[in-house]
Amino acid sequence: MTVSGGIGYVLLALGPSLTIFITLISSKPFLILTLLSSTLVWLISLIVLSGLWRVFLPLKTTAWWPYVILILTSIAFQEGLRLLLWRGYKKMEDMLDAFADRAAKPRLYLTDKMQIALAGGLGHGVAHAVFFCLSLLTPSFGPATFYVDKCSYAPFFLISAIISLAFVTIHTFSMVVAFNGYAEGNKSDQLIVPAIHLVAGTLTLVNLISGGCIVGIPLLYVVALSTLAYCGKMVWRRLTETQIRLTPQNQ
Amino acid sequence: MSTNNNNSILSSIGTEIIGIISPVSICMLLVVLLVYSQSSPSDQPIRTAANLIYQEAPSDSTSQKLEGSLLNAVVFIILIALVTFLLVILYYYNFTGFLKNYMRFSAFFVLGGMGGTIFISVIVRFSLPVDVFTFVVLLFNFTVVGVMSVFAEGVAIPIVLRQVYMVCLGIIVAAWFTGLPEWSTWSLLVALAVYDLVAVLAPGGPLKILVELASSRDDDLPALVYEARPTVNGNGGGGRGGFGFLVGGVSSDEVEGGIEMSSRRGDVGEGVDGTDESDDTGETSPLVRNVRDGVRSSYSGSSGMSRGNEIVENEEGTPLSAIMGMEMEPRSGDVREEEMTRGIKLGLGDFVFYSVLVGRAAMYDLMTVYACYLAIISGLGCTLILLSVFRQALPALPISIALGIMFYFLTRVLMEPFLVGTSTNLMMF
Numbered sequence: 001m002t003v004s005g006g007i008g009y010v011l012l013a014l015g016p017s018l019t020i021f022i023t024l025i026s027s028k029p030f031l032i033l034t035l036l037s038s039t040l041v042w043l044i045s046l047i048v049l050s051g052l053w054r055v056f057l058p059l060k061t062t063a064w065w066p067y068v069i070l071i072l073t074s075i076a077f078q079e080g081l082r083l084l085l086w087r088g089y090k091k092m093e094d095m096l097d098a099f100a101d102r103a104a105k106p107r108l109y110l111t112d113k114m115q116i117a118l119a120g121g122l123g124h125g126v127a128h129a130v131f132f133c134l135s136l137l138t139p140s141f142g143p144a145t146f147y148v149d150k151c152s153y154a155p156f157f158l159i160s161a162i163i164s165l166a167f168v169t170i171h172t173f174s175m176v177v178a179f180n181g182y183a184e185g186n187k188s189d190q191l192i193v194p195a196i197h198l199v200a201g202t203l204t205l206v207n208l209i210s211g212g213c214i215v216g217i218p219l220l221y222v223v224a225l226s227t228l229a230y231c232g233k234m235v236w237r238r239l240t241e242t243q244i245r246l247t248p249q250n251q
Numbered sequence: 252m253s254t255n256n257n258n259s260i261l262s263s264i265g266t267e268i269i270g271i272i273s274p275v276s277i278c279m280l281l282v283v284l285l286v287y288s289q290s291s292p293s294d295q296p297i298r299t300a301a302n303l304i305y306q307e308a309p310s311d312s313t314s315q316k317l318e319g320s321l322l323n324a325v326v327f328i329i330l331i332a333l334v335t336f337l338l339v340i341l342y343y344y345n346f347t348g349f350l351k352n353y354m355r356f357s358a359f360f361v362l363g364g365m366g367g368t369i370f371i372s373v374i375v376r377f378s379l380p381v382d383v384f385t386f387v388v389l390l391f392n393f394t395v396v397g398v399m400s401v402f403a404e405g406v407a408i409p410i411v412l413r414q415v416y417m418v419c420l421g422i423i424v425a426a427w428f429t430g431l432p433e434w435s436t437w438s439l440l441v442a443l444a445v446y447d448l449v450a451v452l453a454p455g456g457p458l459k460i461l462v463e464l465a466s467s468r469d470d471d472l473p474a475l476v477y478e479a480r481p482t483v484n485g486n487g488g489g490g491r492g493g494f495g496f497l498v499g500g501v502s503s504d505e506v507e508g509g510i511e512m513s514s515r516r517g518d519v520g521e522g523v524d525g526t527d528e529s530d531d532t533g534e535t536s537p538l539v540r541n542v543r544d545g546v547r548s549s550y551s552g553s554s555g556m557s558r559g560n561e562i563v564e565n566e567e568g569t570p571l572s573a574i575m576g577m578e579m580e581p582r583s584g585d586v587r588e589e590e591m592t593r594g595i596k597l598g599l600g601d602f603v604f605y606s607v608l609v610g611r612a613a614m615y616d617l618m619t620v621y622a623c624y625l626a627i628i629s630g631l632g633c634t635l636i637l638l639s640v641f642r643q644a645l646p647a648l649p650i651s652i653a654l655g656i657m658f659y660f661l662t663r664v665l666m667e668p669f670l671v672g673t674s675t676n677l678m679m680f
Binding site for chain 1: 265266268272616617621622626632658661662664665666668669673674675676677678680
C-alpha cells in the first residue's frame, strides 16, 4: 500500500514528462542524449550552487531574507547557464547541419530544432523533479508519512510532488520559448523566460509563511499554465508561418 | 511537417551510443531495485576474493578501514592480473576449447548458483508462492538456455537473447558484489579503474595483448562482452556516420552501409583457422574469457549459496575494457570488414562495476543514485567519443568510475544538506 503511495507521488511529479519522453523522445537517440546531457548540466549547476551555499547552511535563523538571496542567486546562476547551453546548442546545430549536408540528408527542420529545445528543457525539468522531489521520497515508501508545520494540509511528499510538477512544466516549456527567442533574436521572448523563472521561484517563498502554500501553489500553477499557453502560442505561430512559406515550394 | 519524422537526421544520430547506454541503464536499474528490495543489509558480511585480507567491521577506526580496504584491493587486483595472464597464455597457445568449456562451466555456476541465491532471496522477501520443484525446474531451464546462448556454437541464438543473458550475468555478479562493505567497495572500484587503465593501454598489459592477439588471429575476442548490434535498418549508414559525427567531423566517405557487409561474414568465419571457432554467425564466438573468473569464484565452493564460505570472486578480470570493434574503419581486408559489422562492444566487467557503484550509492540515498547514474553515463559517453577518435580498444572503467565516485561524494557532502534544507521548507527553483 505504501509502495503504491510512493509510486503515485513519483507519477504525479513525473507522469507528464514520462509521456513526453515515451511519445517524442525515446524514438530519437539524439534527443535522448540531449536529455541526458541537459540533466547532467543541471545537476552540475546544483552541485556548484550547493557548494557555494554549503558554508551558510543549514540556516538557523527564521528570517526570510537569506532564503530570498538563496533563491535569487540560484535563479541568476541557472539563467546564466541557459545562455551557455544556447551557445553549445548553436555549435551543435551547425555541426548537425554540416553533417546532414555530407550525408545528403535534409537539414534540421524547424520541428527538429524545437524538439531539441524540448528535450533540453525536459532534461532540466526532470533533473529538478528528481533532485527536489524524488530523492526525498524514499521514506514515503515506508510505513509512515511526514507533514511539515508550515503546510500541514497534506503530506509533505504530496505537496512537493505537486510543486515539482509545476516546475517541470515551467522548465520544459520555457526552454523551448528561450531557444526560439534566441534564434529569432526576439527580446521579449528572451526576457520572459528569466522572468517566469524568477516569479515561480519567489512564489515558493510564500510557502515560508505558515499556511502560505494554500495561496502559493495555485499561483505557481497559474504561472506554469501561462508558460504552457505562451509556449503553445509561440510554437503555433512559428509553425503556421513556416507552413505558409513552405507551401508554395512544396507544390 | 509529418514527413520529417522519417528522414530527419535526428532519428539516426547516436544510435550506437544509445545501444550501449540502454543495457547499462537497465542493468543498473535492476541492481538498484535488488539492493532496495533486500532492505536489511546482509547480516553477515560476505567473504570473497575482494576481501581476503581484511574483514571490515563498522567499529574499526577510519585509518584501519582505509588500510585494510587498500590491502584488499591490492590483493584482488593481483589475483585478477594473474588470472588474466593465465588466460592470455592459454589463448596464446590455442587452448580455445578448454577456455570455452571453462567459461560455460562458469556461466552455469554464475547463473545457477549465484543467480539462484538471488532469486531465492527475492522469493523470500516478497513471499512469492513457489514450490521447490517448480523453482528448480525453472532455474535449471534458465541456466541452460543462458549457457547455450552465451556460448553457443552452431546454434542460431537470437542476438537479443544473448544480450539479455549478458545483462543478467552482469546483474547477478553486481548484486553479489554489493554485499561488500563500504570502504572495501570504494577502494576496490578505484583499484579496478586503475588496473583497467594499465591493462588496456600500457604496452604489455594483459588485455592489450589479448585484444591484439585476437585481432591478429582474425578471431573474436575470447571474453564475455556485450555486443551492441549495429542497427540494421534503413538508416544504418547514417547511424554509424552519426556516431562519428558526434565525435567531431569524420569524413563522410567512411560512412558506409553496414548491411552488405554482414553478408560476408559467413566466409570470413571459415577463413579462420581454428575450425571450432568459425561459426556462421560471427557473433556467437566472442565469448568468453572473462567470466571465467566470476565463475571460479562462485563455484569455487558451490558455495554460491553459503554466504559464510569463502567465495573467491574475481570476476571479470578481463572484460573490463570497452572493447570496441569500431565499425568505421574503412579498411579493405575482409576481416576488418567483419569487424565493421559489429557494433560497439562493452566488457561485462564494466557492466558489473558500474552497477556496483550505483548499488553502493543506493544504500545511501536515492539522490546519490541519480547523480552517480548521470556521472557514469556521461563518462561512458566520453569513452565512446574517445573511442571513435582513437579507434582502438579503450578501458571503459576509469572515466566513469572517477566521475561516479566524484559525484557521489559531492552529492553526499555538498548537495544533500542544501537540497534537504531548501525543499523541506518547500522552496524550489
